[in-house]
Amino acid sequence: MENRKQTESRDQSARRDFIKIGLGTLAAASCGGGLCSCKGKQEKDTIELLSPEGEVIEVPAHHVKHVHKTVGVSREEARKGIPGRKFVMVIDLGRCKNARNCITACQKMHHLPEDKEWISVLLMKDSEEASPYWFPKTCFHCDNPPCVKVCPVDATFKRSDGLVLIDTERCIGCKFCMAACPYSTRVFNWDEPEQPEEIQALDYSPETSVPSKIGTVEKCDFCPDMARMGKLPDCVTACPNGVFYFGDENEDVVTNGSETVRFSELIRDKSGYRYMEDLGTEPRVYYLPPRDRLFPWERGLDDLSDDIKDRFKDVLEDI
Amino acid sequence: MTISDKAKTLLSEFSGPLEKSTTISKIWIFFLVLLIAWGMVGLYYQVRYGHVVTGMRDHVVWGIFIANFIFFIGISYAGAVISGVLHLLKIEWRKPFIRIAELITVIATIIGPVFILLCVGRLDRLHHLIIYPRLQSPITWDVLAISTYLMGSILLLYLALIRDFAIYRDSPELKVPNWQRKWYRWLALGFRNTPEQNRRIEISMQLLAIMIIPLAIIVHSVLSWIFGMTLRPGWHSTIFGPYFVLAAIYSGTGVLIIAMWVFRKIYKLDEYIQDKHFTYVGYMLLVLAAGYGYFTFSEYLTHWYGSEHWDMEVLHKLFNWEEYGGLFLFANLGGIVLPMLIVAIPSLRKPGWITFGSAVMVLAMWVKRYLIIVPTLETPLLPIQDTRVEFVYYSITWVEWSLTIGGLATFLLLFTLASKFVTIIPVAEMSETKAESVHLKMETT
Numbered sequence: 001m002e003n004r005k006q007t008e009s010r011d012q013s014a015r016r017d018f019i020k021i022g023l024g025t026l027a028a029a030s031c032g033g034g035l036c037s038c039k040g041k042q043e044k045d046t047i048e049l050l051s052p053e054g055e056v057i058e059v060p061a062h063h064v065k066h067v068h069k070t071v072g073v074s075r076e077e078a079r080k081g082i083p084g085r086k087f088v089m090v091i092d093l094g095r096c097k098n099a100r101n102c103i104t105a106c107q108k109m110h111h112l113p114e115d116k117e118w119i120s121v122l123l124m125k126d127s128e129e130a131s132p133y134w135f136p137k138t139c140f141h142c143d144n145p146p147c148v149k150v151c152p153v154d155a156t157f158k159r160s161d162g163l164v165l166i167d168t169e170r171c172i173g174c175k176f177c178m179a180a181c182p183y184s185t186r187v188f189n190w191d192e193p194e195q196p197e198e199i200q201a202l203d204y205s206p207e208t209s210v211p212s213k214i215g216t217v218e219k220c221d222f223c224p225d226m227a228r229m230g231k232l233p234d235c236v237t238a239c240p241n242g243v244f245y246f247g248d249e250n251e252d253v254v255t256n257g258s259e260t261v262r263f264s265e266l267i268r269d270k271s272g273y274r275y276m277e278d279l280g281t282e283p284r285v286y287y288l289p290p291r292d293r294l295f296p297w298e299r300g301l302d303d304l305s306d307d308i309k310d311r312f313k314d315v316l317e318d319i
Numbered sequence: 320m321t322i323s324d325k326a327k328t329l330l331s332e333f334s335g336p337l338e339k340s341t342t343i344s345k346i347w348i349f350f351l352v353l354l355i356a357w358g359m360v361g362l363y364y365q366v367r368y369g370h371v372v373t374g375m376r377d378h379v380v381w382g383i384f385i386a387n388f389i390f391f392i393g394i395s396y397a398g399a400v401i402s403g404v405l406h407l408l409k410i411e412w413r414k415p416f417i418r419i420a421e422l423i424t425v426i427a428t429i430i431g432p433v434f435i436l437l438c439v440g441r442l443d444r445l446h447h448l449i450i451y452p453r454l455q456s457p458i459t460w461d462v463l464a465i466s467t468y469l470m471g472s473i474l475l476l477y478l479a480l481i482r483d484f485a486i487y488r489d490s491p492e493l494k495v496p497n498w499q500r501k502w503y504r505w506l507a508l509g510f511r512n513t514p515e516q517n518r519r520i521e522i523s524m525q526l527l528a529i530m531i532i533p534l535a536i537i538v539h540s541v542l543s544w545i546f547g548m549t550l551r552p553g554w555h556s557t558i559f560g561p562y563f564v565l566a567a568i569y570s571g572t573g574v575l576i577i578a579m580w581v582f583r584k585i586y587k588l589d590e591y592i593q594d595k596h597f598t599y600v601g602y603m604l605l606v607l608a609a610g611y612g613y614f615t616f617s618e619y620l621t622h623w624y625g626s627e628h629w630d631m632e633v634l635h636k637l638f639n640w641e642e643y644g645g646l647f648l649f650a651n652l653g654g655i656v657l658p659m660l661i662v663a664i665p666s667l668r669k670p671g672w673i674t675f676g677s678a679v680m681v682l683a684m685w686v687k688r689y690l691i692i693v694p695t696l697e698t699p700l701l702p703i704q705d706t707r708v709e710f711v712y713y714s715i716t717w718v719e720w721s722l723t724i725g726g727l728a729t730f731l732l733l734f735t736l737a738s739k740f741v742t743i744i745p746v747a748e749m750s751e752t753k754a755e756s757v758h759l760k761m762e763t764t
Contacts, residue, residue: 171444
């Protein structure tokens with residue numbers, strides 16, 4: 001059982017790699033060595049790719065040129081929002097078992113190093129008697145965003161489609177938005193971001209949030225670049241348990257990739273709520289309470305590295 | 320322009336530092352330049368490698384730089400108190416140290432904002448504050464308030480200096496190089512001590528003295544709102560505005576007392592700055608300490624009594640020996656109790672003791688600013704689940720220390736250099752003391 005899961009997840013990641021490489025390099029990658037410019041040195045690392053014929057092929061990793069999979073709109077255009085949309089997310093706490101695929105998928109999508117998380121999964125325990133649960137946390141894209149209020153240069157802004165984005169070409173790095181965000185969503189580039197040169201050479205767009213820039217603030221952007229292509233954010237598709245539902249409040253539809261439901265019904269039937277409603281920030285992320293759980297919460301501790309397990313020691317000691 | 324005998328004597332008495340530098344002052348300046356150079360090394364590291372060289376991280380996004388910023392803007396109140404409040408109340412004994420106070424104000428208001436700039440990740444984009452300003456942001460309020468306050472303070476200092484510049488210009492006894500005299504001539508703006516010129520200066524100073532009080536209040540209120548406007552435990556408090564303003568007047572008065580003591584020692588001003596002046600300012604200190612203590616008490620009492628979860632998290636850190644308990648105790652004992660006791664006990668109400676109390680208080684006030692910033696940032700609403708120690712706890716790095724000390728050294732250096740260019744005692748104003756009091760007497764009779 002466990003084995004089968006692993007193979008599955010490897011297949012999944014292979015598929016993601018395929019997508020990530022993008023159309024531009026697809027032809028080159030699938031005809032293999034034709035692109036090889038280095039002689040003699042044979043790299044051992046290989047990557048599995050899906051060829052246009054539908055076969056899984058292995059290609060030396062250094063033959064594959066990674067570029068970003070989407071092209072962002074201009075900085076001016078990115079301030080406007082996608083017309084007619086009102087993006088919304090629903091996170092089903094009853095399904096999360098801390099698989100952490102959302103985190104790695106997001107890091108891959110945005111070319112982030114391992115220790116930089118735009119999504120985090122926290123272990124929460126609301127009171128003495130309450131049972132612990134896993135709490136995936138994205139940016140809440142609040143309708144009354146404290147971060148946007150305090151920005152002195154309009155570098156972070158609220159769009160008509162509900163998204164709160166950052167223009168890191170305008171950000172002066174005062175970090176006031178980080179102090180103002182009650183959910184500790186935002187991260188700062190304390191030093192030169194570790195990103196490959198070809199990523200750093202990409203044209204920046206607030207919709208792709210790529211490349212990262214030293215001395216500026218960044219965060220989860222709900223992947224509007226994917227939405228423009230009619231695709232779901234990577235965290236949603238990467239989740240093996242369908243925790244994340246993403247959609248449009250105007251259309252009243254959300255989907256986790258396999259299941260598409262009415263947003264209002266989902267919230268009504270499963271008692272959806274917004275985290276810390278009393279703060280008045282009006283998040284665009286709703287949570288479904290951790291009931292009818294798919295897994296006991298302890299399962300979330302399986303296969304964790306010691307380093308990650310250590311993060312939850314305060315809660316674990318309490319139990 | 321004829322110069323009165325009184326002004327001549329005063330000038331000859333205090334012109335020493337303007338004419339030549341002693342070895343001690345040269346060593347002092349060299350020492351300060353060394354410290355500033357050390358600060359520059361820190362600055363180089365921060366610009367070269369990014370803010371990773373500081374102790375700030377994603378949770379504690381601000382550290383001692385912001386504490387220094389509040390601290391310096393706080394001590395800038397020394398001048399606002401003297402030239403604003405005491406000027407309007409026509410308190411004669413303020414005159415000997417009016418210039419010291421105003422120099423503190425101007426220099427501290429220049430140094431303070433430098434520390435907020437050190438918190439900015441992209442110094443190359445500072446112009447964005449002007450080309451993309453957003454009036455909704457408390458930082459924009461700060462930029463507007465501090466720059467206005469700085470301009471007001473500079474004008475107030477300068478207006479009082481015009482008459483002195485004219486005296487320096489027209490005193491052949493003053494042995495200064497030609498370029499320096501040229502500067503005096505230029506800065507005196509053709510002042511000839513005519514009644515009309517004097518009237519204009521008087522009116523302008525009176526107006527500025529009135530304006531500087533609300534400006535000072537605005538500056539520190541706006542500063543406190545950088546914290547008060549956020550939804551953070553320990554910051555989101557309605558009394559933060561007045562609390563910060565009072566704390567600033569308090570620490571400004573403390574720095575003024577220290578400066579009075581130091582300059583009395585260096586320049587042998589016992590005749591002008593007398594023991595009774597220390598007692599007067601000491602009384603002010605006592606009242607301010609009581610007010611500040613009252614604010615502190617009511618701030619923490621309401622949080623503790625209401626015992627909201629997040630407020631208690633911060634309070635537990637402040638009252639915990641293993642976290643901030645020691646510093647918190649020092650901030651309150653040294654910052655409130657000690658100065659009150661010193662002024663309240665007659666046998667301790669002496670210049671030396673009052674100065675000692677002020678020095679401890681000023682340090683305690685710096686610690687207090689640190690305690691406002693760091694424990695709150697270490698207590699976000701969502702738990703910090705991170706294994707990287709530097710992301711959980713803030714600790715001050717050598718870069719931050721070197722920049723802090725560099726900033727303090729710049730403050731002292733600017734002060735020293737200013738005291739080589741203008742007399743530390745307002746010659747024109749002091750030489751008028753008698754005449755003016757006679758004038759006042761005639762008016763009242």
